[in-house]
Amino acid sequence: MKKQLLGVIDAATYHEDLQELLPHRPVAALPFAGRYRLIDFVLSSMVNSGISSVAVFPMSGYRSLMDHLGSGKNWDLNRKRDGLFLFPASPSEADKESGIGCYSHYAENLDFFYRSSQKYTLISNSFTVINTDFTSLLEKHIECGCDLTEVYKNGRALDIYLLETSLLIDLIESRAETGYTCIKDVFEDMSSPYTVCRYEYEGYAKRVETIQGYYKTSMELLDARVWNTLFKRSQPIFTKVKDEPPSRYYAESTVKRSLIANGCQLKGKVENSIISRGVTIDNGSIIRNSVIMQKCQIGENCVLDGVILDKDVTVESGTVLIGNPTNPIVIRKGSYVENAKLPANSLMIL
Incomplete structure (x- = not known):
């Protein structure tokens, strides 16, 4: 079942309340927990869920993100088939306001979705601190007969979505007729023809969107219970390896x-x-x-x-x-x- 998932990480979001830490990097590349970047958590969760094809969609100023991700070797994504893909927005697209799962950004790279062999696509933001196996989400999605599933934590959306790849392609291609500009629009449309579901995640998950949120989430890591929940031996958080001596x-x-x-x-x-x-x-x-x-x-x-x-x-x-x-x-x-x-x-x- 794990091989049925295609991973998509939306790294195009800009947070005004984090601007003092983002003048030279996207939020996905924001350092966190001493030796990681924010994108490491969602990306590692995808890899630990058996996802072998991950597409990252950044907007502008993505040099630091490219330097961090490289070929994807540190996440075992430097493969001959599938692997890690980076799809920056075109200059015209980079000036537009967009939400998580922006269809116009995806439309520029529609061939990627057509070539993908995975039946389902998992779309996530790049700024949620989480460590999970998305297999349980896929199982619940199939069991409930959902067209689209959105992940929540304590009643708040995490901007993580699951749907069939074929449906995603249809939504991208029909965006002019439906008026849907991003995947969130489907969930907000009460007259949507699709079966939409909510999946309540019970583990640790925090969205980092403000300076105060970044600081608070960082300080929470000093609680051994939070650290042990987030950093698991069975589900490691991978990052770019740097060879430096011990402190x-x-x-x-x-x-x-x-x-x-x-x-x-x-x-x-x-x-x-x-x-x-x-x-x-x-x-x-x-x-x-x-x-x-x-x-x-x-x-x-x-x-x-x-x-x-x-x-x-x-x-x-x-x-x-x-x-x-x-x-x-x-x-x-x-x-x-x-x-x-x-x-x-x-x-x-x-």
Whole structure:
């Protein structure tokens, strides 16, 4: 049954409330949990569900996403048959507003769906943190005789859909007559001729759509129960492999309730935080309740609490940045924070 599923990941959505973390990357490529990107979770769930053909539909600014996904080797998708496909939108399409499962974007690559041998298509957004086997969704879809099924969590739609590939092709080709611009339109049309179903997902699933949501979901990973639910030995989350040495913990360092990726140099104090690859934290510095992305450099005697540092940020010695869970301070990629002053392109959520 697993071989009946075709995977489609819609990576074209732009979130205004995440703009401070997205000026140089799509939301699919947003770093998460120290060593992953958001797309890794849905993509790994598809691979662990036996899906061997996955199409990713990004909009613009997708260079970082292409660099991350590569040939799909890390997800065992570098295949002679099927595998990983990337279908960027054309310049004319990139300017349009579109929802998850935009038919006009798919129409530009309709041959892909015609050539696919899988009977069913699973369509998902790229920003839901989830680890699941979609086989149970397919079984329920078939058992209930559904034309289209939408996945929900606690009564909220996750923007994950299942339907027959032939029906998807029909919806794409008839969009001018029906007025449906994306798959969500079918569910919102009360007079739709199709049998639509809701599938309530009981596992852990969080949509990351705002700065506050990104921060909150990141902090939830520090709860061992959440971590063990999301990161399972039987269903690993795959990501781009980077060969870096183990992190070095100096004698003066202390680390409590935190996630530390590899390649770090830690001389300060870290509490309740997520530290990504290649981060340096110097003597006397205190990092609490923060998300520090790849290759940030934090000088001596700094205090960072309730802070999100994007990649390659340098924080000068003696700097104090204090945010809070509802108002985290966000520092953009490559910024230099000098003498406790926020750079001009930083953001404190108010």
